[in-house]
Amino acid sequence: MDVWLLLAGEFAPPPHLPQAGDVVVAVDGGMRHAAVLGVVPSLWLGDFDSSDAALAARYAAVPRLAFPVNKDETDAELALAHIAQHHPQARTVQIIGAAGGEADHAFANLWVLPRFALPTLLYGRTATYAFAHGPAAWEIHGQAGDKVSIFALTAIHGLANSGLRWAAEGLHLTPFRAHGARNELCAARAAIRWQSGAGLVIVPTAASGTLHSCIISPSFTQ
Structure with missing residues (x-):
C-alpha cells in the first residue's frame, strides 16, 4: 500500500497512478490535483489558505482535518506527521505538487523528510x-x-x-x-x-x- 500526498505546488505527472488499496490525502490547495489523477482523497487537511470556494464545494463530502494558518509547521509537514502516525506500514509516500514557484516551500518539503524517515518519492517537472x-x-x-x-x-x-x-x-x-x-x-x-x-x-x-x-x-x- 502506498500513501499519496497531493500538495499545492505545480502538477507533474507520476509514472503510475494510485492503485486500489492506496491511501490518498489532499493537502490544502493540492486537492485540485485529485481530478487530474482521477481520485477522491479520503482526507483533506491543512489550513485551507490556498483552497477556493469552488474546490471546497466540489469536495464538500471529503472529511477535513483543519489547522490554524498561524502555526510552526508547514501543511506538508503536518501531513507527513499524520501518515507516520496512521499509516506507518506504507510501502512509500508518493508526493504530487511538492515543487513550484516558491523555493522555500519546495526546500521545506525536502528538509523535513529525515524527521519522519518515511520512504518517499516526490515528483517534479x-x-x-x-x-x-x-x-x-x-x-x-x-x-x-x-x-x-x-x-x-x-x-x-x-x-x-x-x-x-x-x-x-x-x-x-x-x-x-x-x-x-x-x-x-x-x-x-x-x-x-x-x-x-x-x-x-x-x-x-x-x-x-x-x-x-x-x-x-x-x-x-x-
Whole structure:
C-alpha cells in the first residue's frame, strides 16, 4: 500500500497512478490535483489558505482535518506527521505538487523528510526525488548517460550501486558534500542501495531516466 500526498505546488505527472488499496490525502490547495489523477482523497487537511470556494464545494463530502494558518509547521509537514502516525506500514509516500514557484516551500518539503524517515518519492517537472532512511534500495530505469545524484542528509553507510558510471561498494558518504552528485547510467537499468542513514536520490526528468520503483527492506544486509 502506498500513501499519496497531493500538495499545492505545480502538477507533474507520476509514472503510475494510485492503485486500489492506496491511501490518498489532499493537502490544502493540492486537492485540485485529485481530478487530474482521477481520485477522491479520503482526507483533506491543512489550513485551507490556498483552497477556493469552488474546490471546497466540489469536495464538500471529503472529511477535513483543519489547522490554524498561524502555526510552526508547514501543511506538508503536518501531513507527513499524520501518515507516520496512521499509516506507518506504507510501502512509500508518493508526493504530487511538492515543487513550484516558491523555493522555500519546495526546500521545506525536502528538509523535513529525515524527521519522519518515511520512504518517499516526490515528483517534479524537472526531477524526481527519492528519500529513504536505510536500509534502502532503489531501482532506476532510463538510458545510458542519464544523470543520477545521491546526497547524504545524514551520514550514509554501506552505499553501493550497480549500473552507474562511477561504481561504489560499501562507501561512506558524509553530509554537506557533493561527492555523489552527477553520476550517470551505463545502460538502461541501475540499482542503488545503502545500509543506514538518510539519503536523497535525484534523477532529472528532463533526461529519459525516471525513478521507477522503490524497495525498502528491514532485512537488508548487503
